[in-house]
Amino acid sequence: MTHDVILFLAAFLACAVEMVEALTIVLAVGVTRGWRSAIIGSAAALVTLAAVVVVFGPALTKLPIGDLRLVIGAVLLVFGLQWLRKAILRASGFKALHDEDAIFAEEQRAAQAVSPAASGLDWYSFTVSFKGVFLEGLEVAFIVVVFGSAQHNISLAALGAVAAAVVVLTVGLVVHRPLSRVPENTMKFGVGVMLTTFGTFWATEGAGVQWPGNDASLVGLLAYVLATSVVLASVLRRRHERLVRAGAVA
Amino acid sequence: MRYIVGFGRFWYDFIVGDDWRVAVGVVAGIIAVYFAAHHGANLWWLLPLAVPVLLGVSVVRAARPRPE
Numbered sequence: 001m002t003h004d005v006i007l008f009l010a011a012f013l014a015c016a017v018e019m020v021e022a023l024t025i026v027l028a029v030g031v032t033r034g035w036r037s038a039i040i041g042s043a044a045a046l047v048t049l050a051a052v053v054v055v056f057g058p059a060l061t062k063l064p065i066g067d068l069r070l071v072i073g074a075v076l077l078v079f080g081l082q083w084l085r086k087a088i089l090r091a092s093g094f095k096a097l098h099d100e101d102a103i104f105a106e107e108q109r110a111a112q113a114v115s116p117a118a119s120g121l122d123w124y125s126f127t128v129s130f131k132g133v134f135l136e137g138l139e140v141a142f143i144v145v146v147f148g149s150a151q152h153n154i155s156l157a158a159l160g161a162v163a164a165a166v167v168v169l170t171v172g173l174v175v176h177r178p179l180s181r182v183p184e185n186t187m188k189f190g191v192g193v194m195l196t197t198f199g200t201f202w203a204t205e206g207a208g209v210q211w212p213g214n215d216a217s218l219v220g221l222l223a224y225v226l227a228t229s230v231v232l233a234s235v236l237r238r239r240h241e242r243l244v245r246a247g248a249v250a
Numbered sequence: 251m252r253y254i255v256g257f258g259r260f261w262y263d264f265i266v267g268d269d270w271r272v273a274v275g276v277v278a279g280i281i282a283v284y285f286a287a288h289h290g291a292n293l294w295w296l297l298p299l300a301v302p303v304l305l306g307v308s309v310v311r312a313a314r315p316r317p318e
Contacts, residue, residue, distance in 0.1 A: 079265050082267035082269075082272070085305060086267075088309050095312075203283075
């Protein structure tokens, strides 16, 4: 049960943050150059991502669960620590925060600089939208396949991603501007913590080790990874403030 | 050949990212846990201990002020 809740939450949060970023790109292109090609490009990317999940997900679940968890745990731990590293650097001020308004303005400038399509499909809009949705969505597809197969529950992970996509798209359609108020950086921090927790749990289990308290230890591990990440971010934030006062960084 | 290199680089950037030392540390930790487990030792605490160490070293390195 705990596994399922965290699995759903991780897929939901990861998809939500990536969808917010993809939405900014598609909105900028759609508002500037028209919606038809931007929507076709986005839809083509979503179909491609769904195909990735459908092809690789069931294939992975056929592998023995122990070996699968060892490999997936290792990949997930490396991938999760990468997310967490970026999130901690952002939270402490050493890396710029994601600014959807700035990205939207930049994408609009780029879209205006290209001459408009004469007729038919606007390939600029199609390509930028496809690339934006596909590249942002690839991390989600990866998380859905990896998480879902290690838990033997691809459909729950996919459901989390689809739920997030529906929420973000609905809000995006209503407000018709980039979702700059979404606490994107905090959500990324949360996803990094979950990926790292599951990676640690599965890699250890897959290596043939028994966790004290078995599955119940997952909650303790989640709290531990969260606490150590918050402490690291807080120590680095103080260090950043000292460096700013000393004029060593901007 | 160019496409194979590009494909490999994409997945490297995608999974490993900016600091390869973290990935090496994770793999070394998992190998240690695996071999210990197959010799009767239950090192369940090793990876949880490695996480803040690897993360801490990596972010502190990234946060060092660069010379102008």
